[in-house]
Amino acid sequence: MAWTSQQSARLRLEMEILSRYFPSFVLKDSIIPGRAVVEGAMRSNAGHEYVVRLRVPADLPNSVPIVEIVSPVLRDRFGHPLVDLGTSYPMHLLKPENDVVRICHYSASHWSPNITFSKVLLKVRAWIEAYEGHLDSGFSVDHYLPHMEA
Amino acid sequence: MENKDPKSVQDHLAQLAQGKPTSKKLVFDPRTQELVLVDANAPGLSPDTVTADDPTRDGFFCCRLP
Numbered sequence: 001m002a003w004t005s006q007q008s009a010r011l012r013l014e015m016e017i018l019s020r021y022f023p024s025f026v027l028k029d030s031i032i033p034g035r036a037v038v039e040g041a042m043r044s045n046a047g048h049e050y051v052v053r054l055r056v057p058a059d060l061p062n063s064v065p066i067v068e069i070v071s072p073v074l075r076d077r078f079g080h081p082l083v084d085l086g087t088s089y090p091m092h093l094l095k096p097e098n099d100v101v102r103i104c105h106y107s108a109s110h111w112s113p114n115i116t117f118s119k120v121l122l123k124v125r126a127w128i129e130a131y132e133g134h135l136d137s138g139f140s141v142d143h144y145l146p147h148m149e150a
Numbered sequence: 151m152e153n154k155d156p157k158s159v160q161d162h163l164a165q166l167a168q169g170k171p172t173s174k175k176l177v178f179d180p181r182t183q184e185l186v187l188v189d190a191n192a193p194g195l196s197p198d199t200v201t202a203d204d205p206t207r208d209g210f211f212c213c214r215l216p
Contacts, residue, residue, distance in 0.1 A: 122200060142210075
C-alpha cells in the first residue's frame with residue numbers, strides 16, 4: 001500500500017514547515033506508510049543534543065504520531081534509565097518500546113488532523129527543557145509541564 | 151530583553167504549569183533552536199519566532215496509572 005495523493009501532499013507540507021522551524025529534521029523511509037520517520041537533532045538551551053524521531057502514522061494525518069528520543073540514553077536525576085519507568089504520569093512518558101523513551105504529548109482525544117509535526121516537535125522541545133529542569137532540581141517533568149485536561 | 155538562561159526558562163514553564171501569571175512570553179527561535187524568554191509586549195521579534203507558551207499551556211497527555 002502506498003500513500004494517497006493527499007497524504008503525499010501533506011507530507012510535503014509537513015517537511016516544508018519543518019525546514020523552516022526544525023531544519024535538521026529529515027524524512028526517512030518515506031515510501032512505505034507505517035515505516036516513515038522524521039528524525040533530527042534538538043539542542044537544549046544548555047547546549048545538550050538530543051536525537052528525536054517522529055513516527056509518521058500510516059493514516060496520516062488522523063493519528064497521533066509516536067515521538068521517541070533516540071539518543072542519548074535518558075536517565076533520571078538518580079541515574080536510573082527513564083525507560084525503566086515504563087509509562088510515567090509525572091514524567092510525561094508513554095510505555096517505551098525497543099528501549100527507547102516515548103514522549104506523551106497529545107492524547108488521541110485531543111488530536112486534530114490540523115496539528116502539524118512542527119507543533120508536536122515544539123512540545124517535545126519544551127519537554128527537553130523540562131527534563132533538564134528535572135535533572136537540576138529533582139522535580140518531575142510535570143512540575144514544568146501541565147497535564148492535559150481529560 | 152531576551153533571556154535564554156535554562157533556569158529562567160524552566161522557572162517560567164513551572165509558573166505556567168501552576169497557572170501563575172507571568173509578564174514574560176516564551177518563544178522558540180528557529181535559528182538557534184533555543185527557547186527564549188521575552189517581555190510579553192516586546193516589539194521587534196523575528197517573523198519566524200514561534201510562541202511556545204500556548205502548546206505548553208495545552209498540556210501534555212499521559213495515561214494515569216491505576
